[in-house]
Amino acid sequence: MDISTKTTDAPPPAPRPTETEVKRAARGATRPGDRIFLGLTRGSGILLLVIMAAIAVFLTYRASLAISKDHGNFLTTFEWNTNLLPPTFGIAVLAFGTIVSSVVAMLLAVPVAVAIALFITHYAPRRLAGPVAYVIDLLAAVPSIVYGLWGALVLVPHMNGLFGWLNDFFGWTGLFSWDQGAPRSMLTVGILLAIMILPIITNVSREVFRQVPRMHEEAALALGATRWEVIRMSVLPFGRSGVISASMLGLGRALGETMAVATVLSPSFDIQASLLNPGGGTFAQNIASKFSEATEFGRDALIASGLVLFVITLLVNGAARLIIARRAEYSGANA
Structure with missing residues (x-):
């Protein structure tokens, strides 16, 4: 009894997803806890920058009040x-x-x-x-x-x-x-x-x-x-x-x-x-x-x-x- 086999070509490989699709899928698969943690960490980083900026602004403002009335040179005076x-x-x-x-x-x-x-x-x-x-x-x-x-x-x-x-x-x-x-x-x-x-x-x-x-x-x-x-x-x-x-x-x-x-x-x-x-x-x-x-x-x-x-x-x-x-x-x- 002859048994004939029919060969078929392998299907072409699926196209690789683009970077945008990967990011979109990752965002969709992110759990609520991950999103909350991401928001907290990002907020902490932004808060640190805000605090540093506030310190710099405060120091600069108060320093300008004093330096404007300094009779000597602020950088070179030995007094x-x-x-x-x-x-x-x-x-x-x-x-x-x-x-x-x-x-x-x-x-x-x-x-x-x-x-x-x-x-x-x-x-x-x-x-x-x-x-x-x-x-x-x-x-x-x-x-x-x-x-x-x-x-x-x-x-x-x-x-x-x-x-x-x-x-x-x-x-x-x-x-x-x-x-x-x-x-x-x-x-x-x-x-x-x-x-x-x-x-x-x-x-x-x-x-x-x-x-x-x-x-x-x-x-x-x-x-x-x-x-x-x-x-x-x-x-x-x-x-x-x-x-x-x-x-x-x-x-x-x-x-x-x-x-x-x-x-x-x-x-x-x-x-x-x-x-x-x-x-x-x-x-x-x-x-x-x-x-x-x-x-x-x-x-x-x-x-x-x-x-x-x-x-x-x-x-x-x-x-x-x-x-x-x-x-x-x-x-x-x-x-």
């Missing part, structure tokens, strides 16, 4: 006398002190924080890594005034030996010359700020280093790399963007720190070439020390200095975002 007629005030000393103290803090804190993060994630045994990480987390919860009291009562009295050593061996640079005054200077402030921002940078860097793909490290070990070579070739390139983000978080706290700086620093409206001699000031410290006794015009002047700090913070964060965006493709995060 802060808002009760004079006409008033004379400027931010030159405050801007210099804020930037210098923050830079000193970053130079001291970032290498130590990265080293601690690497020790916890790649060198310390598990029994030791847990307690060390816990202690670092506790340091981040200490209030600023406690750091300030510790700095004034413990750190400052013990800085004479360090200042004397720096003056003996590096005083010829001018940057570390010391006139034997009280060690309430920018270097002391920078050391205190470095201790304060150390937990922030360490914790974020630690979490970033833990996200390094295990296969990257195993591949380096398989090629005969030492532990340090694994860290240098696999861990640090992957976590570079995260370390930069952590550093910017620490820098943000250093720029705006108030009570600790006000407790330790001996302020004056002059710029010292040496980091060891008392003098200088910061935006936050000046606002905290003068706000309670300032007149209405004096508060507007302090708000004007706060506007400058606000702009500096925005510029720092913007620069960090640009650096991270440029480094992202080399970090290994997409591998």
